[in-house]
Amino acid sequence: MDTFLILTILIVFFALAFDFINGFHDTANAIATSVSTRALSPRRAIILAATMNFVGAITFTGVAKTITKDIVDPFAIDNGSVVILAALISAIIWNLVTWYFGIPSSSSHALIGSIAGAAISAAGFGILNYKGFIKILEALILSPFIALAIGFLMMTLFKKLFKRTSLYKTNKGFRIFQIFTAALQSFTHGTNDAQKAMGIITMALIAGGFTTSTDIPMWVRLAAATAMGLGTSIGGWKIIKTVGGKIMKIRPVNGAAADLSSALIIFGATTIHLPVSTTHVISSAIMGVGSAQRVKGVKWGVARKIVLTWVITLPISAIMAALIYQIMNLFF
Known part of the structure; x- marks a missing residue:
């Protein structure tokens, strides 16, 4: 078999594996609040999330095109196929490590850092599309702060609107409403996160000479959506425990406010075709909601641990990908 074909097959496999892992790693964030407030049972939450992720994933392709062309020119x-494969392996390793320790780190940071690191290792810093890369970094950095602010404002609004309603009635109503917000959040997660693997596969098809267009083929969209849906169905209980309970004690009204805020941002x-970290956005929205409720109610020690992981993910994944590329380059 032709080397390009073998590498492309490997990239498709690892890209779908990345989406599968993303399903139980990141999608856990989307249903964490609804599970922790018992608005949905874990089984129903996972079925709902898997379905809505699939629908979201096949509906949009703008983010996939950004990943395809805005970090590096495919x-x-x-040796582009080796670059892409090294990036995927690096991102998967980091996702599995953080999942094992129950840390809600960013799959987006891991993947984007890995692509940049492997590309730089192969061709130097000049290979980066700095305009597109900086635009992506700005979205990744700014989105958590926006989510924090929106979460704070959303919870403040809810407090004013329902200040004369009994706590029991408020929580009962919002527990039902959370079914809708969990579905919405899972849908928006699919519209953004599943796109990243689609972009990677399309980059591989271009690097291997199998296509000359940055348009995302339908079979790529369906495969990535299915992989993420299957990953979601496995569930990510370690992440759910951290996001759903360790940042703050979540009641239905808090969960609904956080879900709506993060869904809006994602x-x-x-x-606007920009990849963001759903992990960052959802966790930040929960912190914003908690701050509006009671600043001391947020477990800032856990929050600092999450933020530290966010900060180190991009450089560590870039270094890992660079090393993996150099090792793989010896064989290909």
């Missing part, structure tokens, strides 16, 4: 990379990013 038409300009020599879907807004999708509409």
